[in-house]
Amino acid sequence: MSAKEFRIAAIPADGVGREVVAAGRAVLEAIAADGTGFSFAWEEFPWGSDYYAEHGVMMAEDGLETLKDFDAIYFGAVGWPTVPDHVSLWGLRLKICQGFDQWANIRPVQFLPGIESPLRKADDTHLDWVVVRENSEGEYAGFGGRAFAAREDKGEVAVQSALFTEVGCERIIRYAFELARTRPRKKVSSVTKSNAQQYGMVLWDQVFQRVAAEYPDVATESVLVDAMSAKFVLQPESLSVVVASNLFADILSDLGSALAGSLGLAPSANLNPERRFPSMFEPVHGSAPDIAGQGVCNPIGAFGSAAMMLDHLGLPGEAEGLRKAIEAATAQGVRTRDVGGGATTREVTEAVIANLPA
Numbered sequence: 108m109s110a111k112e113f114r115i116a117a118i119p120a121d122g123v124g125r126e127v128v129a130a131g132r133a134v135l136e137a138i139a140a141d142g143t144g145f146s147f148a149w150e151e152f153p154w155g156s157d158y159y160a161e162h163g164v165m166m167a168e169d170g171l172e173t174l175k176d177f178d179a180i181y182f183g184a185v186g187w188p189t190v191p192d193h194v195s196l197w198g199l200r201l202k203i204c205q206g207f208d209q210w211a212n213i214r215p216v217q218f219l220p221g222i223e224s225p226l227r228k229a230d231d232t233h234l235d236w237v238v239v240r241e242n243s244e245g246e247y248a249g250f251g252g253r254a255f256a257a258r259e260d261k262g263e264v265a266v267q268s269a270l271f272t273e274v275g276c277e278r279i280i281r282y283a284f285e286l287a288r289t290r291p292r293k294k295v296s297s298v299t300k301s302n303a304q305q306y307g308m309v310l311w312d313q314v315f316q317r318v319a320a321e322y323p324d325v326a327t328e329s330v331l332v333d334a335m336s337a338k339f340v341l342q343p344e345s346l347s348v349v350v351a352s353n354l355f356a357d358i359l360s361d362l363g364s365a366l367a368g369s370l371g372l373a374p375s376a377n378l379n380p381e382r383r384f385p386s387m388f389e390p391v392h393g394s395a396p397d398i399a400g401q402g403v404c405n406p407i408g409a410f411g412s413a414a415m416m417l418d419h420l421g422l423p424g425e426a427e428g429l430r431k432a433i434e435a436a437t438a439q440g441v442r443t444r445d446v447g448g449g450a451t452t453r454e455v456t457e458a459v460i461a462n463l464p465a
């Protein structure tokens with residue numbers, strides 16, 4: 108029987124994105140080595156801020172067309188001081204997420220052995236959260252504009268609108284409930300600011316209540332985003348699946364991973380659950396220009412993202428093996444400096460590979 112070959116598009120993009128994608132590829136190649144019955148066929152794309160300097164665009168004009176037949180996309184990080192952040196983000200990451208209707212951004216918060224978290228007590232409460240981010244609309248709909256730049260009497264004005272559709276709210280909320288059903292703690296916390304945002308976020312709350320009625324086996328709560336920020340810190344054991352709009356979930360997942368020890372630990376999947384288009388797997392962190400190129404960035408978020416990609420490709424055993432290898436490496440004290448260690452990116456990569464199941 109011939110081995111199954113998965114076509115993976117690698118887009119390292121900017122800064123430490125290049126280092127963590129290289130590290131993730133090394134780990135994935137080790138997993139696919141010899142007799143596993145599958146292999147990866149990689150194609151790497153040089154898109155990002157350097158590409159912008161040369162071509163005036165963050166990715167090739169026909170980039171989506173090129174990517175659409177891959178089995179998955181493995182992404183690094185976007186953003187560099189030479190390109191305005193809104194240009195680089197909209198020109199690459201958001202172009203792919205929105206172009207491929209990757210409407211579910213799944214961001215597990217990993218509390219790993221050997222990594223200090225301000226939330227874990229001596230008796231070691233087990234924390235395990237997943238932030239489910241609406242990834243196609245909301246505050247990232249891209250609606251708005253600027254005017255009056257040339258008027259003498261008034262300053263320039265800017266309008267930025269959020270868009271909440273019933274379909275968009277329902278599909279992400281339903282995703283969160285289905286996910287909660289697969290977890291030991293069956294609970295979904297929905298986060299809005301519907302006391303102040305009285306149109307879109309009230310619609311979200313109403314859809315949440317309607318969908319929740321179909322899942323009587325799942326506990327629920329609706330919490331305002333300010334109160335939820337406090338809850339992350341003060342009642343961490345009360346949380347399991349947290350579902351929120353594009354902007355709020357982005358902020359809360361950063362808070363969550365910082366509370367787990369470092370943003371460098373956080374994995375994510377941008378899913379097109381219907382599988383009409385490829386899904387994209389990337390660490391939550393950005394390009395970290397302050398440490399880029401030094402070989403010291405934390406590759407664990409990228410490894411966790413690789414595990415999510417393995418799950419998506421129908422390789423759950425390999426995904427679990429990789430997660431266990433990550434846990435074994437951190438438990439052995441192999442840690443980069445953002446989590447209190449002195450290991451290099453390469454040393455963490457080698458430790459994870461060494462701990463993969465035989």
Ligand code: GGG
Nearest residue numbers: 183184185389390391392393
């Ligand atoms: N790997 C994630 C990444 O590159 N993030 C860059 C960023 O600025 N993201 C903001 C956002 O997606 O909301």
